[in-house]
Amino acid sequence: MRTYTLIGTTLVLLLAATSGWWLQDVHAQLAGTRRRDLQRHDLSVPGREVIQAIVEIAPGVTSARHTHPGDEIVFVLDGAPLAYELEGKPTVTLRPGDVLFIPAGTIHAARNTGDRMGAELATYVVEKGRPLLTEVGGNRPR
DSSP states (O other): OHHHHHHHHHHHHHHHHHHHHHHHHHHHHHHEEEEEEEEEEEETTTTTEEEEEEEOOOOOOOOEEEEEEEEEEEEEEEEEEEEEEESSSSEEEEEEEEEEEOOTTTEEEEEEEESOOEEEEEEEEEEEOOOOOOOOOOOOOO
């Protein structure tokens, strides 16, 4: 019985390492944030897909600086005000019902400025087959 468990565990780890699915899950969840994918579909434009997700940010948390391989459309759903810091632009604070467009490749971060959970509906129109999120080194913007 122990041999079968060891073999099964080894096969799962081998599959995970070769497929890369576990890396996408690890990078998709930045500290203090949670992303729940709602849908993913190919678009009529070759090589592009749309991904829709709910992103939650805990009180006082600033996400890591990151980029996406395509455009992001943000709609703040609920909770505390969220401050978005886009490289080269002034910080913009959004409340429920507000929207924001983040162009492809733009380094950005979001900060929950309140004392309760904040949530956004994020719609990504991105290059298919690339990681949805790439963290950018350096300090988080304040």
